[in-house]
Amino acid sequence: MTSVLIDSVNVRFGDFEALRNISLNIDSGTFVTLLGPSGCGKTTLLKTIAGFTPLSSGKMLIGGKETHNLPPEKRDTAMCFQSYALFPHLSVANNLLFGPKQKKLSKQDQATRLQDIASQVSLTSQLDKFPPELSGGQQQRVALGRALAIQPGIMLFDEPLSNLDAKLRDSVRFEIRQLQKQQGFTAIYVTHDQAEALAMSDIVVVMNKGAIEQIGSPNDIYHRPINRFVADFVGAANILPAQVLEQHGNLYRVQTALGQLQVQSDQAPIAKQTYIFWRPEDMCFDGANTSPNGQDNIFESRIIAKTFLGNITECLLDPLPHSHDDANTALTCDKKPSIRIQNLGFQRAEEGEQVIIRVPSSNIRFLAEAF
Numbered sequence: 001m002t003s004v005l006i007d008s009v010n011v012r013f014g015d016f017e018a019l020r021n022i023s024l025n026i027d028s029g030t031f032v033t034l035l036g037p038s039g040c041g042k043t044t045l046l047k048t049i050a051g052f053t054p055l056s057s058g059k060m061l062i063g064g065k066e067t068h069n070l071p072p073e074k075r076d077t078a079m080c081f082q083s084y085a086l087f088p089h090l091s092v093a094n095n096l097l098f099g100p101k102q103k104k105l106s107k108q109d110q111a112t113r114l115q116d117i118a119s120q121v122s123l124t125s126q127l128d129k130f131p132p133e134l135s136g137g138q139q140q141r142v143a144l145g146r147a148l149a150i151q152p153g154i155m156l157f158d159e160p161l162s163n164l165d166a167k168l169r170d171s172v173r174f175e176i177r178q179l180q181k182q183q184g185f186t187a188i189y190v191t192h193d194q195a196e197a198l199a200m201s202d203i204v205v206v207m208n209k210g211a212i213e214q215i216g217s218p219n220d221i222y223h224r225p226i227n228r229f230v231a232d233f234v235g236a237a238n239i240l241p242a243q244v245l246e247q248h249g250n251l252y253r254v255q256t257a258l259g260q261l262q263v264q265s266d267q268a269p270i271a272k273q274t275y276i277f278w279r280p281e282d283m284c285f286d287g288a289n290t291s292p293n294g295q296d297n298i299f300e301s302r303i304i305a306k307t308f309l310g311n312i313t314e315c316l317l318d319p320l321p322h323s324h325d326d327a328n329t330a331l332t333c334d335k336k337p338s339i340r341i342q343n344l345g346f347q348r349a350e351e352g353e354q355v356i357i358r359v360p361s362s363n364i365r366f367l368a369e370a371f
């Protein structure tokens, strides 16, 4: 088991800064996901950990050892790629044995390792086949088994499931997580798929433009994103600029382009002009135009578009003018945003229909970002 400490790391390619001031502490045995849009530096960070890309500045420790003079083969890491990178002329067995042979394991240890790994990645019946004779999912499992056969302290995964169809992706994703839990290796997993990151990880690292935006548990990242980028990248979000008007205990009245809203928050806003957000599933369709506790936000909207998603329905709403607005506040002039709602109860509502929606004040959160 191996920890990774990354301290103020920068990586430059010529004038281009691919990684900016990255600091990250990964405990041994943790499953960490690097999540972010294409080009944000995820693979570069993975390659610096593997030792394939040198640091421009900062330092890195693997298992407590400074990596400055540590070549890739001495880092206790193995990498599993999106492209599988299998040896087509070698059988599945010999692909799996590539690492153990390089490590000069005895014939008997190689045989034991092969049996163990083949059964872990469910390939025992495929050992004599060659990679071109396998399905995409089987090839992916060979790539995984080949990396596992080295028994690394740290497994580095670079979008390993992106070539698989949705169903297979779910099952291989589950297998990887099960293996990681059983064997206890540290996993650093690159993806741009937020659902994958939330489903697999102990810790999610959200990256943007070469820097880290937020580090947290899947629950924190989803429910307590710190800024608009994270809120929007990790799932759908309704985000509004908000001007704080008054506070009573943990209840805030804010002016938004939708009118005045109430926000119940134990965390104070970082500025008077900030942003609020809520998830599409945090609001509901309501028959009554009153708030029973005086703290819910109720507004009328027109359904612009309706999408059936199987277990839920998503609607795009055009909120109608709010009758209790403070017309003197600048934000009432802002362009009125559309709002997304996901709900079980919308199946019968039709596009064009006018509906009343409710957002409990406790479901709206402040982002730690000012404008």
Ligand SMILES: Nc1ncnc2c1ncn2[C@@H]1O[C@H](COP(=O)(O)OP(=O)(O)OP(=O)(O)O)[C@@H](O)[C@H]1O
Pocket (backbone or CB within 6 Å): 013, 016, 018, 036, 037, 038, 039, 040, 041, 042, 043, 044, 045, 192
């Ligand atoms: N060897 C290199 N020389 C110059 N620029 C590079 C090099 N490697 C990566 N980059 C640049 O660094 C940036 C980050 O690339 P990286 O591959 O780390 O992104 P990523 O987040 O993994 O993207 P993707 O999800 O598309 O794989 C990109 O703009 C890329 O063009």
